[in-house]
């Protein structure tokens with residue numbers, strides 16, 4: 029069965045671009061890069077490729093570039109948070125400079141969110157900016173990281189004598205010329221990484237009513253069996269609908285400047301999630317061997333906590349908590365975790381979140397299924413109720 033390609037416009041005026049979603053798109057990557065980045069025959073293309081990708085996926089992309097008379101230069105990138113650093117960025121920039129790439133020769137980011145963020149940042153600053161085409165290969169990168177132009181690296185910061193990895197502390201907004209999401213690439217994705225992306229899809233479902241897709245959460249839940257079986261047509265629909273939501277959010281608030289109704293809504297579940305993500309001993313299934321939590325698992329728990337907090341604050345109907353829990357459980361993600369530290373300590377950790385403004389905890393809380401709002405004055409007891417809801 030051939031799966032029709034779908035195209036979502038990320039409407040940002042002169043910085044606008046398309047995200048194309050389909051199966052087998054990497055085989056026509058060359059023409060797509062030529063058209064979107066304006067690369068002429070013989071132009072070189074720096075392909076920053078995720079080292080976790082099967083060789084076959086990488087060679088499909090490079091062969092397609094060659095077939096369009098482009099000259100790919102392959103640079104492998106290790107997809108590790110600890111290596112999403114200025115050191116790795118510098119190696120990438122040095123490779124570009126070593127080949128004397130000019131300002132019109134594009135970068136192709138082929139990989140998960142780490143590679144997309146690093147290669148996007150390199151494209152933002154090499155010779156003060158060159159075109160980038162994002163080719164996401166994880167579910168999270170397809171539905172989230174590749175859309176919207178946020179690029180960057182982590183910083184290792186000394187706090188009270190202890191080194192702390194601060195995520196995405198340095199970066200730039202640099203919109204891609206095109207996003208190519210080939211769902212066939214998802215076949216090789218490890219199960220736990222795939223499910224982490226699914227948590228972000230459920231998060232989109234919890235805000236999608238204000239961005240044109242009120243039925244997204246229900247549809248995702250009903251399609252879970254086909255999604256988890258990685259049925260290509262269902263994955264294409266999942267990615268397309270989620271890209272539409274992300275594109276609509278970004279179209280309204282490109283640089284996360286709006287106080288309400290913009291990119292900040294994408295932090296639903298993240299303030300709770302960040303507070304537990306870096307606790308090394310927490311495990312999604314109670315088995316110490318599965319510790320620590322992955323980002324998506326922390327977000328899944330954060331979504332439950334946010335719903336419980338909203339219900340305790342009287343901001344959403346209590347039934348919503350159960351609804352959210354069911355969806356997350358059916359997606360194979362944790363809804364509660366053993367060994368959470370005391371609530372006071374966790375609230376203090378939440379206060380360290382970069383979204384805290386002038387010492388005030390700003391939470392994104394659901395109001396109904398598909399709707400959420402930024403809340404600056406959630407009572408402490410409601411925040412505590414959110415945390416207690418995810419204690420196993």
Ligand SMILES: NC(=O)c1ccc[n+]([C@@H]2O[C@H](COP(=O)([O-])OP(=O)(O)OC[C@H]3O[C@@H](n4cnc5c(N)ncnc54)[C@H](O)[C@@H]3O)[C@@H](O)[C@H]2O)c1
Nearest residue numbers: 078080107140141142165166168169172173178213216217
């Ligand atoms: N720029 C943004 O707007 C934005 C948004 C969300 C997240 N992010 C960033 O994205 C990163 C997380 O991205 P992620 O979830 O894609 O994880 P990731 O980039 O860490 O990739 C996860 C793992 O999957 C492997 N992999 C990638 N594609 C594969 C494939 N097709 N088959 C087999 N293995 C594959 C990678 O090698 C890695 O081991 C974080 O650094 C986060 O800060 C950025």
